[in-house]
Amino acid sequence: MNSMNRAGRALLVATTLVALAAAVPALAAEPARSGPPLWELGGAVFGVSQQAYPGADEHLNRALVLPYFIYRGRVLRADRETAGLRAFKTERYELDVGVAGSFGGGDDEIKARQGMRELGTLVELGPRLKIRLGEGGGHAGSWRLDLPVRGVFDLNDSGRHRGMAFEPELLFQRQAKGGWRYSTGLSAIVADRRLAEHFYGVSALDARPGRAAYAAQSGLVAWRLSVSATRALGRDWRIFGFARLDSVAGAANEASPLVRQTTGSTVGLGLTYTWMRSEASAHD
Template identity: 30%
Template sequence: MNQLLSKLCAFIFLFTLMISAYANQGGALSVDTTAGKPVWEVGVFAAAFRGPIYPAAADYQNKFLPVPFVIYRGEKIRIGDESLIKAIAVEKERFKLDVSLGAAFNADSDDSKIREGMPDLDFMFEIGPEASFLLQDNKVSETWLNLQARSVFSTDFSEVHHRGYVFQPEVSYKRENLLFNDSRFYFSVSPTFASAKTHQYFYDVEQQYVNAERSFYQSSGGYLGTKVSVANRFLVNKNLMVFVGTQLGFWQGAENSASDLFQEKITYAFALGVKWTMLQSSEHIN
């Protein structure tokens, strides 16, 4: 029973991290982000996703994810408000030091023709520091340079494996009310570089898995690919927010494009989510 409870807690934590990683793409502007908002909120976030099972894969999968959320907006610490945990003490007007998050769903290798008979891909999560520099700022938009370095892990909820490191510089643009009132539009370009251990998880073919369609292959570290993300979120009312986003992956020139598991030079991903606030504090941020 204790083991089952531990796995359930890990499952909820990982998916909460995933929601934070995805939802942060439509994040609020750093100017006046908390004024007028309740000190805490409790509710449910539900989202549907479609995307490739790993970078440069030809096979896609669909996922639906409902998870509870808790948001706390303290003077020094914020939880669930544009990031999993944020220390406000290190935030300045034109510079922020935050926690960078990333995540990916698991995949059954037997659902992929090229990976059939190989080990399944577990849930993946990434976490590490992020230094952000404000490049452009006015009343309705911001442009940021985000330098992100993350450690990569995979888990089947019984054990966790370290899968190397990624470095992901990103230029992001955010604008209020571009398409709708009470909305925030987001656009970003983020090239990704990863250690050999990270590439190996996606593209290695060990001798025991060699067949007519897969040759033996050992990956090396380097350029993984570039992601271009577009997202928009808007408020239906004070308790209901809708998020929609798409992401193109450009994998041309990737370090391990010679692997037979590297199949597509361009992939896409899509996400649609709803955030419903069920309870909130009567006290609001001034």
């Protein structure tokens, strides 16, 4: 990862932790009968092999060791899915502020972008409506529809706004009898023209043989299928893994010269340790 200012590094730590937890829905789950604790303090170590961007034919490999802090208040929350505030929650609906993120890389790592501006580490932040669609008893699992709208910011460029993204996602979550918790999701990523240009636009100055100038357009960026799983290893340790498959088939910018293949994958594996936790239970 390229160098960034101190504020950018601090923000990256916080947002990466929340984004990681969002990718692994049961990461911070506590098996105590009274429910998860109000707060937890611990650390996480994980490695990720990420497709550079949807349509890229190269991967970015990252390994991180980070502290994490989780707080599950009634309104103020920083947990596996929420970053900041939960505006309201009913039996069926919930509105909160969600976060996601992706690592960036320079033209030395992404050959298709040689000579072009680097793709910075991006953080997505914005409101999200969650709709519970149904829940079975025991280990049957539950269905949910997420409707997030997020602003996208580039940590490698002083937090510059790169555009807006909308990613409706249908989720299925289940806790298996063997102690495993897992989730699967199917989503569509839609971007405005500004964000699409960041990924797929090629200016006249950046054009070269095999990479013609291209003006990106708003619309579908990719279809995404994701899976994740986590399991407690005793009281304080937890292992987790996640994978996703992105496809740009039928996407608005499938014709961009920066699109080198139709499908691509991202995988990650990690371990968390909870150092301290509160005696009080969380507010749900």
